[in-house]
Amino acid sequence: MPLFEALRLALHTLRTQKLKSGFSLLGVFVGVTSLIGSCSIANGVNRYMTEKFAQTIFGVNTFQLRQRPVFTPNVPDSVWRSWRRRPRIRFSDAKAITEALTVPVITAWQSSDNVSVTFGNKEARDIELTAASERYFEIRNLRIATGRPFTSQENRSGVPVAVLGDAVAKRLFVDRPPLAHSVRIGGIPYRVVGVVEHQGSLMGFPLDRFVVVPALSPAQNLVNPPGILDAFFVKAGSEVEMHDAMEQAEGIMRSRRHLRPQQDNNFVLDTSEGVQRFWAGINRILMTVMPGVVIVSLVIGGIVIMNIMLMAVAERTREIGLRKSLGARRRDILRQFLAESTTIATVGATFGIIAGIGLTILINAVSPLPASVSPSSVVVAVIMGTGVGVLAGVYPATRAARLDPITALRQE
Amino acid sequence: MSNVQLFRTGDTPLPDVIILTHKLTREYDMGSELVRALRGVSVQIQRNEYVAVMGPSGSGKSTLMNLIGCLDTPTSGEYWLNGQKVSDLADDELARIRNKEIGFVFQTFNLLPRADALHNVELPLIYAGMSARGRRERAAHALQRVGLGDRMDHKPNELSGGQRQRVAIARALVNEPSILLADEPTGNLDSTTSTEIMGVFAELHRQGQTVVMVTHEQDIAANAARVITLRDGLVATDQARAA
Structure with a gap:
């Protein structure tokens, strides 16, 4: 089965099982939103400290x-x-x-x-x-x-x-x-x-x-x-x-x-260097703690996705058996479920990016922080989101691919 | 059966023999005991035959069906399908054989509930790697063949039992397989609909399709031209019926 078919199938499943997919999206969504949001805030505080704060008190050069x-x-x-x-x-x-x-x-x-x-x-x-x-x-x-x-x-x-x-x-x-x-x-x-x-x-x-x-x-x-x-x-x-x-x-x-x-x-x-050095110290701490928080939520997101995918495999055992009897190879089944989990994670990440950007705009509007989305955080978010999808999908997909078609077809 | 080949290990089947099993055995290791589901089954089925496989439960007919359908591999013996020895093929090659050579019809239809009839019939073509456009045409044609040309966009739950089984038959036929392999195809249907489905099978057979059908119902088996009866993992009887 070509990748395109697998993707189409995954999107179809997502559409038909909105609630379930919605829940499994949530983990990655929250992870990505918090990643982008906190990066934006850190960015904003950074700019605030270096540009506004330091320069208001000290002036340039x-x-x-x-x-x-x-x-x-x-x-x-x-x-x-x-x-x-x-x-x-x-x-x-x-x-x-x-x-x-x-x-x-x-x-x-x-x-x-x-x-x-x-x-x-x-x-x-x-x-x-x-x-x-x-x-x-x-x-x-x-x-x-x-x-x-x-x-x-x-x-x-x-x-x-x-x-x-x-x-x-x-x-x-x-x-x-x-x-x-x-x-x-x-x-x-x-x-x-x-x-x-x-x-x-x-x-x-x-x-x-x-x-x-x-x-x-x-x-x-x-x-x-x-x-x-x-x-x-x-x-x-x-x-x-x-x-x-x-x-x-x-x-x-x-x-x-x-x-x-x-x-x-x-x-x-x-000079303003003192302030900036002090801030750089805080920033360093932030930047080491924050990824931890983000990773925790992404791991949770991954576990949720894995769980949902394991349920999906269990629920669709018959379908897997049928597909195998119709000529699906192991790698076709593997690809189908991987595509599904990756799609869930990617869609979650996409919503997360949108929400993260929205959050940034909101912070910008209601607080004095000049928060701004850092492009690198979006890239990291996309990679991590997709990565979580693939990783969380591997185990369920392998289980699906290994199913014996006879047993799978017999299952009620 | 006049033209049965005297097959020995190392031979190749005659070109007209579409299914040939030679001393086929299948054993299951159930931990404490060894279950010998098939104990040496040798059958030959010619192109365009209509064969019913019968036998009481535990006779090994499901095991034989699985082996013929390439869903399972034998413990020993040979299985030739359409001139190719498939008894020792690996997993992926078996998948390819199932895709190209075998059309399954199941007792419970096994249609994807969320997909419409057309998409259900398209499935084997997806795994054959056919383009979306070609698939559509072939699937539509297969549905027309079973008389469901006007129900292509219906989901399984919008179809009657008989119509669902017709969709399943269309799906089985769409790859133009060497054999149509039906497992209790009327098991979930009432007698009127059963007759209707048997009519479809008869028509397909008339058009040249090889049909192998597993059933435990005598009157369904009566539709076939030849009945093979299994008992305790061996062929008990193998009789052609008067047409």
């Missing part, structure tokens, strides 16, 4: 000179305490580095704390006030929706101007244009010169509740002691240049801090 790292998962208390004892980053450190770097970079100062911002009788509480230099917007990729960022002139002279985050502008001004009005921060009026585009949220944290003012404006006293920075941002044109700049900055800082060669840095040059 950017490092930060800080007292301690930004992203500090699982740090023991002792380490944390030693970090806190380190000297802080000073304006003078930033200036020295800016002057000494031979790599073309743009830099920005940054210090932040939470404050209240008022306009008239309206108040926005718990707003992140950032005192920064003018290139901060560029480095953090904060695009201005209306108005303008403050200038380097304004920054140097410490003019009380402010650029508002979207949520702050909405909270204080509702529908009115905020430009040219003054908001009060720490009792001092700041003229609004710009509003930043809506940023959305990051892992549930709103990204629009901030105000940026010039680093040397009066508000510097609200965020840090005089002359102290939270972070000094350095953005290079490429990754290679960034690493060059980091090396230079490290040397400058070590000499400024008078560190001997065997002493560790008492500052940190932090």
